[in-house]
Amino acid sequence: MIRTSRRRRRSDGAARRVFQLAALFTFVITVLIIGTLAVDAWGFLSKLADTPDGLGSLTAIGWFPRRGLYDIGTLVVGTLIVTGIAMLVAVPLGLGAAIFLSEYARPRLRRYVKPLLEILAGIPSVVLGYFAIAVINPDIVVNLFSNASKAFTLMAAGIGVGILTIPIIASVAEDALRAVPHALREASSGLGAKRSQTTFRVIIPGAISGIVAALILGMSRAIGETMVVAIAAGAVGGGLFQLTPLQPGQTMTGAMAALGFGSDQVAGDNLAFESLYFVGLLLFVMTFLLNYLSDRLVTRFREVY
Template sequence: MTTSPDLAAPPDSGGLPNLRPSSPRYGEKIIFGILAGSAVISVATTVAIVLSLIMPSLDFFRDVSIVEFLTGTEWSAGFQDAQYGVLALLSGTIQVVFYSLLVSIPVGLGVAIYLNEYAPDWVRRAVTPVLEILAGVPTVAIGLWALYALTPIVADLLPFLEWGTYSIGVAGLAVGLMSVPIVSSVSQDALRAVPDSLRQGAFALGSTKREVSIKIAVPAAFSGIVASIILAASRAVGETMIVLMAGGGRPQFTFDPTEPVLAMTSFIGQTATGDIAAGTTTYDTIFAVGLLLFTITLILNMLAIRMVRRFREVYE
């Protein structure tokens, strides 16, 4: 009987056949190349975005002082006596994030705790797709709903406040409702990763379902919950259409939820579609505001990574 050359026993193998493939694994090399190329494309895209924002921003800061830009409270870009105080836009963005988190954190976290700790399987299977549908609704549709339906509801619930047609409070509320699936899905994944042995041990010590959910499961999944909150905040920072349609377009430095306010994203969306000559200071404001918006989002993402690493619980 003749032994195949590929399976012939090497001299030092103790008589065992050689099972190594005779040809290189080209398939694995192709997959490795595709994955490495995807990573390079992601990094290159990020670098290209940063460079496209930095270059026009430098032209803007040659005409406008960076101190005036970062500390001024008056914004009237495009007018004769133009003012470029970005705090008027930044205050609108901060309010959108604040009001959205007031809604998305308790509602989203409550949904996650209920679905993971209390709800039976059939309820979980029915509610989860609905949340996914809410996450996929176009923001322009949510903006229309906020303008024509949510604003009258809020005015009826809070009649002691003078609500106008546009208000940053309603816009933040709509963004918060849109961010509920982000908080609930990520928090639910974090709660699901908590070992059942912790829950069973708490039940064995006489803890109630509420105590196990609030004092055991939530602290154990705290890093994931914090990550979901910061992701929701990043989503609120970058939201454009809802804020543009329901928040109004008046750039003013105020923290009154009933007032129309112009946020940074809505300014970019409003100005970039206008007839503005390229190379002018007004045109370059889009990139300066965009660079500031990119920096805020980067800081939030870095904060999320730091918080996750700080509060991460490792179970064996």
């Protein structure tokens, strides 16, 4: 017994050290990423301050790095437009799918539908990007809006990103809905409530923390999507500040992809390439704040059963 107890303590200690090393490794990698982005972003700002236009280039008209125009507002607004359209597509469809699978679908049907959502999540984003310019833009956007660009639009990119975001929202929200105790459903039915009343007045309020987390995770996914935006939004060489989603545009991830791939605006201008670190730092801050907000909201509205 004593020998077995010692062996168990040694194995527990070894497992604890392995998990500690894994957590430390994750922390170190995160710090290195943040540090690299911060140092290189500061280097970009320092070099930009020494140019004739100085930091005023950050508020210039449009994002054209090779010309020395680094209007970050153009990228932020383009990102928000794409994200907003994506959420308009993904939220109703994702939540609708989650509610159906959790409360209305029969077990046999759920076994078939749930894998289909997972397959949708596994579609390569580059494939969906070409689907956006081959189908979504010409057959949907152009037909609905006569003044839309025939080739590339931020709206087509947003719809494509929304399709990619649906499985995330649906999966996380469904898990939250199914985590609500079945006793609450039985109690509501025992009081004479219809299934729809139980769903919207009991189940959804009981799962609100998980639903909020699903929405914010979906938003983070939409903000960070790259290939669909890089292909479907157009404006690879840069873009002017605009508020319409019916024209080509530039987003933060799209600009980083173009710079990282060695596209035209990088050629012959090292400062243009270094701007991607500044954009990457801003993108990291945005997604970090969204994830932090998600964690706070989940803690704030969490139901204890």
